[in-house]
Amino acid sequence: MTRETVVLNPGMGVGHLVPMVELGKLFLRHGLAVTVVVNAPPANKSTDTSAAVSRAAAANPSIHFQVLLPPPDAVPDLTANTDSLEPPNPFVLLRLMNAPLRDYLRAILPTVRALVLDMFCFCADAVDVAAELGVPAYAFYTGSASSLAVNLHLPHMQAQIGDATSFGDIGDKTLCFPGNRPFRPRELPSLALDRGNEVYKHFLHAFQRIPETSRGIVVNTFEWLESKALRALRAGDCVPAGHTPPVYCVGPMVSGAGEDKKNKRHQRGHECLGWLDGQPEKSVVFLCFGSMGSFPKAQLQEIAEGLEKSGQRFLWVVQSPRNDGGPDLLADALPEPDLEALLPEGFLERTAGRGFVAKSWAPQAEVLCHRATGAFVTHCGWNSTLEGIMAGLPLVCWPLYAEQKQNKVFVVEEMGAGVEMAGYDEEVVKAAEVEEKVRWVMESEAGQALRERAMAAKVKAYEAVDEGGASRAAFAEFLRDFY
Incomplete structure (x- = not known):
């Protein structure tokens, strides 16, 4: 007998794919089949997401990954944006993917x-495909409940x-959102500072549609934390003017959580893990900035100088600079x-032994859980x-x-488990600031207090799952709503 299938659509972006795969594992444990539909990148592109899909498929053979191709006669205008200096609008492509999504769901419909x-799919009205086919639709929010x-x-x-006013026009006036600490407009996503930004218009549209059209919102967080x-x-x-669907907190869902880290290390064999094995306990600062977290050369040199002068052990993931300097879901892989x-010049030689620089990628979850890692x-x-x-x-x-930036406010002010790298919103964070913060978090009593609060949160996180x-x-409870 064919098992009932849950179809997961992560939209695009590594940061959205990874937790969606973790959600898929939860469905598998409850006897449901899982298909992750992946939108193929534009022709002649190999994106960061492409490599992440390959890794996820290899690591999760029980999950079916279905690649959806754009309609052959559709050529998306990926530069459709009011500001040519901004990255292309990914929702132009996502909207075109509704047709192949409809075709795929219709073909397997009796089992769905x-x-x-993903929230990005609501930007492109993929929920209308579900409504047309009579399939219950849920939203998966990959961010925090606070940002939701x-x-x-x-x-x-x-x-x-006012529709004619941008958040960027109101200066440093404090914003008060429900469930959040007050913060400044510049701590909103940069696209929200320009009312005319096309991506921001899609964003507003998505968060009007989610409460109107989803049967529930699944969030990657846990009750104690938020x-x-x-x-x-x-x-x-x-x-305030509408209905909020049920919110289900099913996290934290992170890659490798609860698995045997030692065995997984040896299976994956990344060189940096062997280097960590030779370092003292809680002695290494790990620096990693996500799949799209690249810096220009000038910033990389400041980080390097700060790390060298700090005297601390470090593991640092370095990516090549992006030409436009900004995040872009449709950009070619670096x-x-x-x-x-x-x-x-000479940095790698001078820091050999107490520092390790990984090119492009490292197994972050394994690094963070390693006994030698002391700060992130x-x-x-x-x-x-x-x-x-x-x-x-x-x-x-x-x-x-x-x-x-909102997550930063939460971690620093609400959790009390982090500290801000001063100057992050300026052109370049100086080496002296990198040196000071790295030393502070590793050596000071205040840094130790952060570590104790972080350890308390870890205990609560594992209790939740x-x-x-x-x-x-x-x-x-979420599964009960299916039936």
Whole structure:
């Protein structure tokens, strides 16, 4: 007998694919078949997501990965954006993918129990495909509950300041969103600072449609961590003029959580893990900035100088600079970095032994959980934040794009488990700041206090996903809504 299937659509982007695959594993444990539909990149492109899909498929043979190709007669205008200096609008491509998604679902329709859509898919109205075929649709929010509360309330706040006004026009006026600490407009995603930005218009559209059209919202978080934001969501404070669907906190879902890290290390065999094996306990600062977290050469040189002067052991993942300097979901995958050309002359030789520079990628979850890792310098992407929490590490917060500045506010001010890298929103963070923060988090009493709070959060995180935990119960409740 054919098993009922849950179809997961992560839209695009490594940061959205990875937690969607982790969600798929939960469905597998409850006897459901899982298909992850992956949108093929534009012709002649090999994106960061392409490599991540290959890794995910190889690591998860029980999950079916279905690649959807754009309609042959559709040539998306990927430069459709009011500002030619901005990255191309990914939702132009996503909207074109609704037709192949419809065709695929129709072909397997008798077995489809539900369609789980990433928030990006709501930007492109993929939920209409589910409605047309009579398939229940759920939203999977890969960020924090705190940022979900902000985004669901954003259409209301935009209406309050006026359709002709941008958040970027109101200076440093404090913004108060339900369930969140007050923050400044510049801590919103940069696209939200320009009312005319086409991607922002899609974003507002998505967070109007999610409460209107989804049967529930699944969030990669846990009750203890974000109780304030969850109370605001469930009270309906974030969507004052409408209905908020049920919110299910089923996290933290991170790659490799609960697995035998030692065995997994030897299976994957990344060189940096062998290097970590030779370092003292809690002695290494890990610096990694996500799949799109690249820096220009000038910033890489400042980081290198700061690390060298700090005297601390470090493991640093370096990517090649992007030509446009900004994140772009449709950008070609970056070439392997030329470390000798990018880093200060002699840096690698002078720091040999106490430092390791990994090119382009490292197995982040394994590195964070390694006994030698003592702190995490991160871009504050939510996946990385959760991985840091699961490892019980203090976070040095260096947000780059999207909702990462809001995550920084949460980690530093709400959790009290992180510290801000000063100057992150300026052109270049200076070497002296890198040196100071790295030393501070590793050597000071205040840094030790962060570590203790981070360890307390780790205990609560594992309680949530253990047998009888709140996240296990929430997932069971979510499954009951299927039937």
